[in-house]
Amino acid sequence: MGKTAIVIGATGLVGSHLVEELIVATHISKVITLTRRPAPYKNEKVINHVVDFDHLAQHAQLFKADILFSCLGTTKKAAGSIAAQRKVDFYYQLKAAELAANYGVKHYLLVSSSGANAHSNNAYLKMKGELEQTVKTLAFDQISIIQPSLLVGERNNDFRLAEKLGNAVLPILCWLPGLKKYRPITGKQVAIKMSALSAESGSGVAYFKLDELFKD
Template sequence: MKTAIVIGATGLVGSALVDCLARSESIGTVITITRRPAPHPAGKVDNRVVDFEQLAAHPELFQGDMLFSCLSTTRRQAGSLKAQRRVDLDYQLQAAELAAANGVHHYLLVSSSGANAESRSGYLQMKGELELRVRQLGFPRISIFQPSLLIGERDHLRVGERLAAMILPTLCRLPGLQRYRPIRGTQVAARMQEVALSSGNGVETFTLDEVFPSPAAAPAAARDRAR
């Protein structure tokens, strides 16, 4: 059975992902690396609490078959764009470097729709930069997920996201806007596990429609599979 490593295990996608992995018969151990205790009822989940400023002191934690990188914060939570970049880019890149050095085969990243290292948006720029830099680390397989707004129950209130989650589902029914519709964190987590347990090599990027097809696209996809 395989060993999965998860950073960002207390977040919206990460917590749902840990639940998925804990139920999988193909996963023997789930190592969750967190900044605060994150106990889980499943015996196969091994939570390790570390100071992310000292990740380099814990290379032994990044030994396994796959690394799921789900770490994320907001500028408001972090206090500044620089502090947000420390979490969303620096910590995740260092974790990826440690995993690559230990021979982890598969790296799976929750990025963002519109991620672009050349973007004028500081958020999209750091997401794009991380994508580019992990591609250079030599993982045999890299899977990048680019969802739009993530919705679901969080352990803290994000007012902007709450308002967007109320407005966007209706707004995104308009032609041309479906690509920006919200997606639940549980849906992204389920797709990540599905990809992790499938075969493949190289770099693959999953956009919103590939993670969770729109209602209009689903029947067409079903027809294509039936041919």
Template structure:
């Protein structure tokens, strides 16, 4: 593995992933495409500040061995379903399509549990449509991770997510609801990192339990192992 490409590096999962990739010298070159600076300095890091609404101005730079995609926003941050769809689906699909056309062999996407292109719920349908469409791209290897509610420090306050995290953590004590328990963003990032090193050809989609297994380590969330 030589060159890793990353979009979404300033997000919760992406920031952890970037740190892990910088610590792994198997990746000799890291190309990050972001809307704002990451704040990291490293001779192996090549940072591109890009306009995701103008993909033709930078998509030719998506050349390497693996594209990691962890870009995303919330409905509250985006302001509308259309704006959220632009970030979570359009920006990510456009980058994946360009990388595939440029000959990048591997693609690793963090999606969401419950992703289903036929779902009634907007968020699940949006995530499912992205999964469906990237699977049609000519990558040699595709890894899709479907974590549940993400735990970890955030720069902005998200009251609804905090309530959801608390409820999911409480529910995780019940065996039938463990598949909905939270997962730390660091664990998801580690699973993405490990997924890129798996050279088995084809598409693999990891459920929450499989994300934990691929990461190989649990994190503490509210005093519980998650």
């Protein structure tokens, strides 16, 4: 019997590709997507629930599953402030992780960031590092923390200048000796890796950084 997976951030760059990967994954029988707005998939394997992330505990029963993929993320510009960004990138994801752990989810997979560090002077890297540290204390059998480099790809109604520049310049620079492992990675490549990781049994905490995420 296949496993039930939950995806938060299912409409984002990584999450949207991840749902597509899980649809064809033989080890997954059901995909539950939790979104702020309706996000239907034309596949009977996917069940979408619209939830209020500010009151996620009201939807606690939806976290009865085997695997949780946490792919939420935003920018300071899109959120309006660092505090608003932190609500999405830290508090929403932490609450989802806590609910999942309480309901016996075995494997937790988190999309974090390269350079994540709870002691960083950079607000974004600090919140990512703090989230990593906190979720590691929760009662999951297996935790996979994904730390991609610059994520590139098409985002719905979300123009990010840094990513556009990265798309154009970094793929060339990063073929120089010693820099290949820092080249940008697409959301689809990360999704493929996450789907594959969810099929593997294990225990404890594992990190997957930069070039380790590339299929090749």
